Amino acid sequence: MPAAIYVFSLCAFAFGLSEFVVAGLLTTIADDLGARISLVGTVIAAYALGAAIGAPFITALVAHWRDRQILLLATALLGLGSLLMSASPNLVTLLAIRFVVGLGHGVFMAVASDAATRLVDPQRSGRALSVVWIGLTLALAFGVPIGTYLGSLWSWRVVFLSIGVLSVVGMLGLALCMPRGAAGSAPSRGGAWKGIQAIIHPQLLTTAGIGALVSVATFSFFTFVSPYLQQVTGVDVQWLSLGMLLFGVCAIAGNLLGGALGDAMDGDRSLQLALCALALNLLGLYVFASMPAMMMLLIGTLGICFFCIVTLLTLRLLKQAQRLIPAYSPVAAGLNIASFNLGTALGGAMGSLTISYATLASVPLTGAVAAVLAGTVLYRLARRRHGSRV
Template identity: 45%
Template structure:
């Protein structure tokens, strides 16, 4: 059920990336302005994941997850029906609020169910729906967007959100421990305060900064991959869907490999290898942006690494929380989901600035620099 709902979330987060040119033309705005559609969604997830995870720490997990699916579906419907960019951006922020809290709870619950030795695989299972959306839903949506319009595709996202809501309502069992935990308002308040305090723990903050830098590195370039491919590589708009398909398929593979990689090598070493890979790919895209074949290979590897990074980075922060804030592990999961999405927010914003000032090809060079900073920070933390 978690993976089913994550499929809807994956569609919502990444479908607009492949449709950026089409949405810009339909709304009469510049392509870098459409980056706000991606940023607003990620910003909603960034805010909701840690803060609402803390405030709802004592609430029954099933009730919270149903609420997140409902908020996500309503926000997606609003975006599909909105008439201008401002309303679309606002609606996407609302949908992102549901996204962030859902993934935080789902990943922490899954890791708790299987134990620390298999936390990487558990997180990978939750995100499998997310990456399947990338592998199948995003390239199909990119292709259909070129034939029809982007609005019907947003309605499809809404429909999958509702399907996930129904699936959770019917398939997820209520946890007796959750019901007992939520009986008194005093216990709920104490849990919320403890969770909010955990958000400020320096070890967790420094740990999540690695995630932020990794995803700035990836999404500075990927948010603007469509104009990069058309303007620099020289492919047609209809061909972009093939690149999105390649990216999505390798993202799904990377998520699975990342989970196994984490269980075998440990979160720190797995994260380090993947961060180095993102830096190398960024440099490769900058150098070989005019080669169609090279871009096909590099976009595929970028998908592999970007979502291969999810299990080790998430398991890494959960392990830090088990050590330093054991009563607020779910909050730590939310904090790292915020790290993923704030990386997308900053990445798309930095990418937009880079496109306007240096050209779209330079987004790859900026991406590499961010990933290298993440490598340095991670090495410092590992040594400490």
């Protein structure tokens, strides 16, 4: 595997830590800035919104630039943004900086995902993609707990300074390892307007829609995992912490599994199996809600299913784009990132509606319905593709 792909993973870890670590620092940030926790929580949404916009639209606008240049600039934005976040005097400033850094996050993940699949043979593209994305899952599984601890020991500002240092290391790695020539660059691209047009390709939008449904399925439950475990399952905070740890650790396994399946099997078949597993997993979270040990197991396998599907869908979109719009394949990766971010927000809204009009215990059923719908859309697409070949 080329060294550049491991550098992509390191940078993805830095971006992921910048996005997720705030969840563990909300109280200390609120105390330092003199703001309510409910308002400080919006800094997470501001970052996700930036990533959702930056991934497809900013990537499309700069698609005619060289990959190396885009990745270096996005990582530099993270470094500068982390420095500014650490010095933020108030919540409004922090929100604005988080949104801008989120834009860079979306662009980096889109371009790095596409570049990784072109730096290796097609037979290894799934594993290359999983290495890039494992940086995000490592940030979720290990970076957030460590960052939360350091934030409580010193200051949340030190955590963001550390992310800035990590981004500088990533920039050096990109400068040294990212190929300057054709091996690291996409085919010749046109102007920004053609990049924008690539976003609305029907086949790419359909696959991105499946990704949004997968996020709705997962996060309609996971957004409310804390009250679900404490009120429905009836466990204490120690069980909740174990569940969160299992989800993060198993997410790493899911990432690697998705890459292996993408290389070893037909893409649509492996996706159908993973979507079926996701629906059954969510159904199990409803059926076995009163059994703490079984719930821990199912929360872990939820992490496996979700991140396996993330890798497989990203690979599917990139292969579609490299076939249909080869000059703008990074835009497809951006669409995928945007769909997962938007689906995450919509999943939280669907979970809230379920709680309001049904019960908290019914939340996993909402997720299972979304997973079945995603599987149905994929099945119809596969049937249509097979019929066109006959």
